[in-house]
Structures are given as structure tokens and as C-alpha cells.
Amino acid sequence: MAALPEEPAEVVAVKPDPDAGTPPQQGRVSHCAFASSFRLAYKLLLYGNTFAVGGGVVVEDQPDVSAVLSAYNQQGDPTLYEEYYSGLKHFIECSLDCHRAELSQLFYPLFVHMYLELVYNQHESEAKSFFERFHGDQECYYQDDLRVLSSLTKKEHMKGNETMLDFRTSKFVLRISRDSYQLLKRHLQEKQNNQIWNIVQEHLYIDIFDGMPRSKQQIDAMVGSLAGEAKREANKAKVFFGLLKEPEFDVPLDDEDDEGENEEGKPKKKKPKKDSVGSKSKKQDPNAPPQNRIPLPELKDSDKLDKIMNVKEAARRVRLGPDCLPSICFYTFLNAYQGLTAVDITDDSSMIVGGFADSTVRVWSVTPKKLRSVKTAADLSLIDKESDDVLERIMDEKTASELKILYGHSGPVYGTSFSPDRNYLLSCSEDGTVRLWSLQTFTCLVGYKGHNYPVWDTQFSPYGYYFVSGGHDRVARLWATDHYQPLRIFAGHLADVTCTRFHPNSNYIATGSADRTVRLWDVLNGNCVRIFTGHKGPIHSLAFSPNGRFLATGATDGRVLLWDIGHGLMVGELKGHTDTIYALRFSRDGEILASGSMDNTVRLWDAVKAFEDLETDDFTTATGHINLPENSQDLLLGTYMTKSTPVVHLHFTRRNLLLAAGAYSSQ
Amino acid sequence: MAPGGSAHVNAEWEKGMVPFRAFPGWRFHCQSLNLILKKAVWWYVTTILEDAKIYSSHAKKSSVDADDVRLAIQCRTDQSFTSPPPRDFLLDIARQKNQTPLPLIKPYSGPRLPPDRYCLTAPNYRLKSLQKKVSSSAGRITVPRLSVGAVSSRPSTPTLGTPSAQTVSVSTKVGTPVSLTGQRFTVQIPSSQATVKSATPTTPTVQNVLINPSLIGPKNILITTNMVSSQNTSSESNPLKRKHEDDDDYDNL
Numbered sequence: 001m002a003a004l005p006e007e008p009a010e011v012v013a014v015k016p017d018p019d020a021g022t023p024p025q026q027g028r029v030s031h032c033a034f035a036s037s038f039r040l041a042y043k044l045l046l047y048g049n050t051f052a053v054g055g056g057v058v059v060e061d062q063p064d065v066s067a068v069l070s071a072y073n074q075q076g077d078p079t080l081y082e083e084y085y086s087g088l089k090h091f092i093e094c095s096l097d098c099h100r101a102e103l104s105q106l107f108y109p110l111f112v113h114m115y116l117e118l119v120y121n122q123h124e125s126e127a128k129s130f131f132e133r134f135h136g137d138q139e140c141y142y143q144d145d146l147r148v149l150s151s152l153t154k155k156e157h158m159k160g161n162e163t164m165l166d167f168r169t170s171k172f173v174l175r176i177s178r179d180s181y182q183l184l185k186r187h188l189q190e191k192q193n194n195q196i197w198n199i200v201q202e203h204l205y206i207d208i209f210d211g212m213p214r215s216k217q218q219i220d221a222m223v224g225s226l227a228g229e230a231k232r233e234a235n236k237a238k239v240f241f242g243l244l245k246e247p248e249f250d251v252p253l254d255d256e257d258d259e260g261e262n263e264e265g266k267p268k269k270k271k272p273k274k275d276s277v278g279s280k281s282k283k284q285d286p287n288a289p290p291q292n293r294i295p296l297p298e299l300k301d302s303d304k305l306d307k308i309m310n311v312k313e314a315a316r317r318v319r320l321g322p323d324c325l326p327s328i329c330f331y332t333f334l335n336a337y338q339g340l341t342a343v344d345i346t347d348d349s350s351m352i353v354g355g356f357a358d359s360t361v362r363v364w365s366v367t368p369k370k371l372r373s374v375k376t377a378a379d380l381s382l383i384d385k386e387s388d389d390v391l392e393r394i395m396d397e398k399t400a401s402e403l404k405i406l407y408g409h410s411g412p413v414y415g416t417s418f419s420p421d422r423n424y425l426l427s428c429s430e431d432g433t434v435r436l437w438s439l440q441t442f443t444c445l446v447g448y449k450g451h452n453y454p455v456w457d458t459q460f461s462p463y464g465y466y467f468v469s470g471g472h473d474r475v476a477r478l479w480a481t482d483h484y485q486p487l488r489i490f491a492g493h494l495a496d497v498t499c500t501r502f503h504p505n506s507n508y509i510a511t512g513s514a515d516r517t518v519r520l521w522d523v524l525n526g527n528c529v530r531i532f533t534g535h536k537g538p539i540h541s542l543a544f545s546p547n548g549r550f551l552a553t554g555a556t557d558g559r560v561l562l563w564d565i566g567h568g569l570m571v572g573e574l575k576g577h578t579d580t581i582y583a584l585r586f587s588r589d590g591e592i593l594a595s596g597s598m599d600n601t602v603r604l605w606d607a608v609k610a611f612e613d614l615e616t617d618d619f620t621t622a623t624g625h626i627n628l629p630e631n632s633q634d635l636l637l638g639t640y641m642t643k644s645t646p647v648v649h650l651h652f653t654r655r656n657l658l659l660a661a662g663a664y665s666s667q
Numbered sequence: 668m669a670p671g672g673s674a675h676v677n678a679e680w681e682k683g684m685v686p687f688r689a690f691p692g693w694r695f696h697c698q699s700l701n702l703i704l705k706k707a708v709w710w711y712v713t714t715i716l717e718d719a720k721i722y723s724s725h726a727k728k729s730s731v732d733a734d735d736v737r738l739a740i741q742c743r744t745d746q747s748f749t750s751p752p753p754r755d756f757l758l759d760i761a762r763q764k765n766q767t768p769l770p771l772i773k774p775y776s777g778p779r780l781p782p783d784r785y786c787l788t789a790p791n792y793r794l795k796s797l798q799k800k801v802s803s804s805a806g807r808i809t810v811p812r813l814s815v816g817a818v819s820s821r822p823s824t825p826t827l828g829t830p831s832a833q834t835v836s837v838s839t840k841v842g843t844p845v846s847l848t849g850q851r852f853t854v855q856i857p858s859s860q861a862t863v864k865s866a867t868p869t870t871p872t873v874q875n876v877l878i879n880p881s882l883i884g885p886k887n888i889l890i891t892t893n894m895v896s897s898q899n900t901s902s903e904s905n906p907l908k909r910k911h912e913d914d915d916d917y918d919n920l
Contacts, residue, residue: 156737156740160744160748161750162750162751162753162754165753165754295769295771297779423778444787445786446781453751473751473752473757481779482781487767487769489757489761494754523769526761526764
């Protein structure tokens with residue numbers, strides 16, 4: 001529900017009529033007729049847009065020349081800004097306890113916007129004294145922003161800073177209960193508080209919800225991003241979070257399995273039946289996207305074989321739980337000299353790749369089987385193509401080695417990703433390119449140029465063919481391996497996109513950013529369907545649960561937040577880590593969530609317990625928040641420390657063994 | 668004008684460091700880092716002020732004023748730094764890109780890669796074929812050349828020596844101090860081949876003369892000389908062309 005300005009725009013100052021004897025009308029003073037009419041037109045344009053879009057997906061950020069211009073207009077007298085702010089502060093501090101927490105949300109955005117306005121309109125001394133007086137009152141989690149702000153003292157400083165400019169032109173969203181809002185409005189509409197009211201209307205978007213006012217704890221859990229919280233409309237679009245139907249095929253009984261015990265043989269026989277049952281239930285899943293919603297590559301024979309392997313391994317999988325914790329196997333990169341910047345492990349845990357700050361990409365084989373490249377064309381023409389082991393024969397034994405080094409990038413490699421069929425490897429780097437390498441010839445095939453700035457993360461789709469990359473230019477791009485230009489551009493973040501992940505059904509992409517929000521994008525049309533706020537620092541890790549319903553995010557603030565995608569709500573907060581969380585992974589059946597951090601620990605959390613008994617009914621989805629229980633300690637199943645190796649990557653094998661990777665750092 | 672020089676300069680420096688003091692955490696505990704920071708600031712400020720001086724003298728002003736400094740800063744930042752595109756631009760291109768539907772995937776198309784010219788799969792080398800080698804040796808121009816005693820110097824381009832039709836003395840020059848004192852190489856060339864006619868299409872054939880090492884004696888140098896008729900014959904153009912082809916001129920493929 002949008003907060004409409006109920007007052008019309010300022011009335012033009014009436015010029016005194018020299019002929020008339022009556023004094024001029026005392027109206028509210030505006031600067032000039034042009035500015036006021038312009039502002040009115042802008043407001044109609046803005047609200048007109050939101051109403052036109054209506055239900056469904058909201059395109060909330062319309063580029064608007066008038067929006068840019070009017071954001072730089074000045075409200076009121078610069079010397080009185082301190083008065084306005086301290087007046088509001090006094091009012092809020094004197095208000096009832098239950099409302100105080102919610103109204104205190106106003107402090108930070110008002111402070112920043114007023115300061116930036118003073119700086120932009122070149123009132124340096126007023127800006128400085130304003131900052132000195134009020135910066136200590138702000139919340140502790142805004143300290144980093146305030147430090148940046150303190151160095152912006154002149155208009156010229158703002159020009160190159162895209163994040164600051166975006167902040168100025170976008171409205172900071174606040175979510176306040178109806179009662180508190182009434183209180184605020186009544187106060188601000190009093191005559192002497194006009195200017196603050198104008199500023200509030202100019203720069204803030206107040207999203208009203210019906211319900212109990214929130215407590216300080218609840219608010220603290222959800223604020224922190226650069227653009228405030230998320231409007232309820234932004235999280236109302238329907239998201240198909242179900243999984244795609246797996247194709248049916250019979251799992252053949254292998255000789256291997258027959259050798260095993262009868263108990264193993266029995267579940268094997270049951271397996272094909274189980275598959276058909278599973279697929280029937282998925283047919284009616286209303287939350288799953290239609291199979292052809294986005295075009296996906298067809299299954300090749302090698303993919304089918306892989307899936308059969310997967311099913312076999314799944315049967316041997318360890319069932320994890322609070323009483324059955326996974327074993328953790330840690331791969332330490334020695335002598336990397338703090339140069340290890342990215343790690344990935346294939347799905348079947350056969351290869352591990354490391355991206356390094358010296359711009360190399362190194363691939364190791366985890367299994368005893370060495371890495372081989374295919375033979376040259378001349379040799380390939382000599383082999384017998386009809387033989388059963390042709391796939392072995394095309395490999396050149398002379399090139400067998402445990403390590404392959406791939407050269408090509410001209411900057412540190414910040415992200416790596418194996419393709420699901422293990423034929424390709426992606427790497428993205430500070431030089432602005434994403435490179436596709438072949439794991440059959442160990443050479444570079446394509447360099448995708450689109451980001452002209454460092455690319456921070458990349459990932460292949462779970463079905464292959466598509467991949468996503470996100471970088472310093474604040475957008476994430478969707479590519480296909482056979483198009484040299486991106487297919488989709490996901491623009492909307494206010495700062496760098498630091499982490500990009502595909503949903504298991506490949507229809508959605510989650511991006512975490514340095515503006516402390518996580519957004520969920522629809523691959524089909526590029527729309528942002530969810531915005532999740534609550535982290536207090538840039539997000540560095542994302543993980544979807546295997547059933548596709550939940551998302552776990554980790555950031556530099558050391559908290560892991562759990563989100564329900566369907567309802568668009570925060571459903572859990574896991575506290576415990578003391579440093580940036582770089583790795584998050586759910587176990588194969590979603591029972592355990594593992595998190596790895598710069599504080600040299602791996603922590604295991606009980607995911608089943610975290611997601612059960614959620615009170616997500618219509619009421620809570622309307623208000624936009626649920627009561628989060630303080631149960632981090634109950635959910636923590638174990639903390640495992642390495643000596644001095646930050647954990648950079650986590651991976652559950654198909655049998656639920658946890659693999660972890662990091663580079664030994666001697667300090 | 669190094670920082671940390673006279674006391675006067677130091678005072679100026681401390682004034683200049685004020686904005687850094689407002690920024691907590693910029694004071695390093697290590698003294699040398701402070702110095703490096705000061706030097707970096709000094710270098711930057713000096714560069715800007717020099718540019719500003721140039722701009723103000725161009726505008727024929729008597730002194731450097733704030734506008735000149737602003738212009739200098741602007742030009743430097745445009746040169747050195749680019750910032751990512753602004754938000755409205757990004758939203759615009761995103762809207763355009765996102766309108767086109769996702770392309771359908773062709774089945775059974777092998778490795779799905781972009782067209783070859785967008786890939787890095789083309790070979791970046793070219794093998795020299797053997798055929799070329801044989802024919803080009805006939806047209807090879809002397810490399811290296813040899814100085815033969817105190818022979819009259821010849822220009823470096825291969826031209827015929829004395830205009831006698833019967834004998835041609837080939838004298839070559841080379842940097843290496845190989846002296847074959849007193850020896851003079853004269854090579855007998857059949858007269859028909861030695862006629863020099865610039866415009867004749869039937870060009871005199873060029874002969875490759877291999878001088879037997881035994882002739883040279885203990886020096887044991889093999890010289891491949893090439894008598895080439897004067898510049899404008901087409902036969903000359905052929906060996907020259909081949910020579911250019913032997914160069915690493917892969918762009919002309």
C-alpha cells in the first residue's frame with residue numbers, strides 16, 4: 001500500500017498586488033512555479049507508473065529524467081536542516097515505546113538524504129556541522145556507510161560514485177505499521193514541520209502494513225540494505241519454486257549390485273518403481289514451472305548414464321540428521337600464498353578446480369584416475385570408432401597428469417564453475433571476461449566479453465548450456481554457451497553483484513550484492529521477482545535447498561539468513577560465525593546446512609528443524625515478517641575448526657560426505 | 668620539492684593531510700607507509716597543479732584559479748578512471764535485451780559454441796609447407812654477405828656488378844670479419860643469362876651459385892649467392908615476393 005501524498009504540491013507564492021490594499025495570502029511557500037508544477041508532474045508520473053503495472057510483477061525502477069532532476073531540488077533552508085532533524089528526533093524519542101522502534105527507522109535515511117542534499121547544493125559548512133552533530137546517533141550496522149559518507153564533502157566527490165547517485169535517485173523503503181504511520185503523519189503535517197514532511201515525501205517510500213508494530217529486534221533483523229527494505233509488492237509475484245520433472249528411465253541392475261548383500265539388492269529392484277511414483281506426484285505440483293517454460297538442452301546418452309549413476313549413488317547415500325552428522329574431508333591448498341580466489345568441485349566429486357590471483361586456473365583430479373586430454377586429429381582417425389571403449393581410446397595416455405594448468409586470463413580469477421556433464425569449465429576474472437574451457441582438450445574455447453569490469457562470480461545452470469555471471473557493473477548477465485552476447489541482463493542492484501546462483505529448476509537466478517540485498521530474477525523475462533533484505537554487509541554466498549523452496553544466504557556480517565521463496569519471507573537467522581561466510585551448501589536431501597567462513601570453521605545446522613512449523617499464513621505474508629525464534633544455538637549441530645585455513649568452498653558428495661576446500665594461510 | 672623537506676613545507680603538508688584525518692583508519696602505524704602515502708598525495712597534487720597551470724596559461728589568465736584546477740581534475744579522472752554505466756542506462760538496455768524471447772535450442776548440434784570468429788579455437792600458427800622451401804631457395808637472396816678483401820664496395824641491394832656481359836664479379840659485404848684476402852670470386856655466367864634488360868618479359872633466369880667450401884679454404888663458409896638482375900624485372904619481383912612471403916606475414920593469408 002503506497003503512501004500517497006495527501007496534500008497537493010506547494011502552492012505558488014502569491015505576488016502582492018500593488019493596486020490592491022489587502023496583504024498577500026499566506027500560503028505555503030515554494031521556490032518557484034516551475035519547480036512546484038514539475039514536482040507535481042513527477043509525483044503523478046511516479047505513482048501513475050506503479051498503479052499502471054498493478055498486480056503481478058512490479059517494475060519498480062523506471063528511469064525518469066524528472067526523477068533525477070527533482071531529487072536534486074532543495075527543500076527548505078539549508079541552515080535549518082539541523083533544526084528539522086533534531087525536532088524530529090525529539091518527537092520520536094518522546095513517542096510511545098511500541099512506536100519508537102519503528103519510527104527510529106526514519107533516522108538513517110533522512111540523515112543520509114539531508115546530508116547528501118546539502119553537499120550536492122554546495123553548502124559545505126552546513127553539511128559538515130550536520131554530519132558532526134548527528135552521525136553518532138545512527139545504528140551500528142550503518143557505520144561503514146557513514147565512513148564513506150564522511151569523505152564525501154563536495155559535489156564533485158559524488159559524481160563518479162555510481163552507488164551514491166543510485167541511492168539519491170531511488171527511494172528508501174520503510175515498512176511501518178499503520179498506527180505508527182498515523183502518528184508520524186499527524187505530527188509532520190503540523191505547520192512548523194512542513195519541510196521535514198516534504199523531505200520525507202521526496203526521498204522515502206513508506207510501505208504501510210496492518211498489524212502490530214514491530215519490535216527493535218524484528219526490525220534489526222530485516223533492515224540494513226542500501227535501499228531500505230523491500231515493498232510487499234516486490235515480493236508478491238508468483239514464483240515457480242518446484243523442481244522440474246525428472247525423465248523416467250529404468251535403472252538397470254548391475255553386476256556390482258548383485259554382488260552386494262541382498263538388502264542392497266532389494267532396494268535396487270524397487271528403485272524403478274519408486275521413480276515412477278515420484279514423477280506422478282510431481283506432475284501435479286502446482287509450484288513447479290512447466291517443462292518448456294525455458295528451453296533446456298535435451299538429454300544426451302552420456303547424461304542419461306550420469307543420471308543412472310546418480311540414482312545408484314543416491315541409494316548408498318548416508319541419511320544425515322542431528323544424530324548422524326556427515327564426515328568432513330578438507331582439501332587444503334598449500335603454497336597458494338593467499339592467491340586462491342575461487343574453488344569448484346564437480347557434482348560427482350571427481351575433479352576440483354582452483355582459480356588463483358595469478359590469473360591461472362588449475363584443475364586437479366580428486367580420484368586416482370588422472371586427467372587426460374583427447375588425442376590429436378591425426379591419431380583420432382586411426383582408432384576404431386565402433387569399439388565399446390571408444391571413449392577411453394580417444395584419450396591420449398601420454399598427456400595423463402594429475403594437474404592441468406589453464407592459462408588465458410589477464411587478472412585474478414574470481415569464480416569457477418564446472419558444467420554438469422564435466423565437459424566444460426567456466427572461469428570469470430577481474431579482466432572482465434568469462435572464459436569457457438574444454439576439459440577434453442584443456443584449452444580455452446571462448447571468451448565472453450560483456451562486463452567491462454571485474455566479474456565476481458559465475459555459475460553453470462544445473463542442466464548445462466546456460467550460465468550466469470555477475471560483476472562490478474551492478475548487473476548479472478545470463479549467457480548461453482553458443483551466443484557471444486548475453487541473453488538476459490538483470491539490472492536493479494545498487495552496487496556490485498558479488499554472488500550468482502541458479503535455482504535447481506534453472507528458471508530463476510539469485511544474486512547477492514554489495515548493496516546488502518539478495519534478488520531473485522526470472523530467467524524467462526528478466527524481472528526481479530523477490531527482494532530479500534536483512535544482511536548488514538555484502539553477500540558472498542548463496543545456496544538453494546534441494547527441494548527448491550528455500551534459500552540460504554551468508555554475508556560479511558557472519559549471519560546465515562534463511563528465506564522462504566514462495567512467500568518471500570525471512571524464516572530463520574543463524575548466528576554463530578564471527579567472520580565472512582564464503583561457503584554455504586545444503587546436504588543432498590536438504591537435512592543439513594553446512595556453512596564455511598573466514599573464521600576458519602565449518603558449522604553444521606539442522607535444516608529440517610529450521611524449516612518445520614513455519615507460521616506462514618495469509619496474515620504473515622501480508623505483514624511481510626514472521627516472528628523469528630532465537631534458536632541458533634539449538635540448530636547448531638557442530639563446529640569444526642581448521643588450524644588456520646579459511647573455508648572457501650563446500651560440497652556434499654552424492655553419498656553425503658562433506659568436502660571442504662581452502663588455502664592455508666599462515667597468519 | 669620532496670615532502671619532509673623544510674619546516675615550511677612540512678606545515679603545508681600537515682594542512683594538506685587534514686582531509687585524511689577525518690577518515691579514521693587511514694593513519695598507519697608504520698612510519699614508512701605514512702611516507703609513501705604522503706608521496707603519493709604529493710605526486711597527485713603536483714600533476715593536477717601542473718595541468719592547471721597549462722590550462723590557465725592557455726586561457727591567458729594571469730594566475731591559476733579554481734576553474735583551472737577543476738578542469739585539470741576532470742580531465743585526469745576521465746583519462747585514468749572509467750566508472751560503470753549509470754543505472755538508467757542499464758535499466759534501458761536490460762529492458763531491450765529481456766524483451767526478446769529465449770532462443771530455442773537445436774537438438775543434436777554437438778558442442779554448442781558461438782560462430783568460429785567469436786571463439787578462440789582458430790589456430791594461431793601456420794606451418795611452412797615443404798614445397799615452398801625448395802622453390803624459394805632458388806630465389807633466396809644472400810644472407811649473410813661476405814667481404815672479400817679490399818674489393819670495391821657494392822651497394823647492399825643485389826645488383827649486377829661491372830657491366831661486362833661476360834663476367835660478373837660478385838662482391839659482398841658482411842659484418843663478420845671474415846677476410847679472404849686476395850681472393851676474388853668471379854663467376855662465369857652464360858652471356859644469355861646475364862643480359863640485363865629492364866623491360867624484357869623474358870627475364871634472365873636467376874642462378875643460384877653455391878660456392879664450394881673447399882674453395883674458401885679453412886674458413887669453411889658456405890655462401891649462397893644470388894645474381895639478381897636489376898630491379899624492375901619481374902623475375903626479380905618473384906624472388907622478392909617470395910622473400911616477403913617467407914617473412915612472418917600471416918595477415919596476408
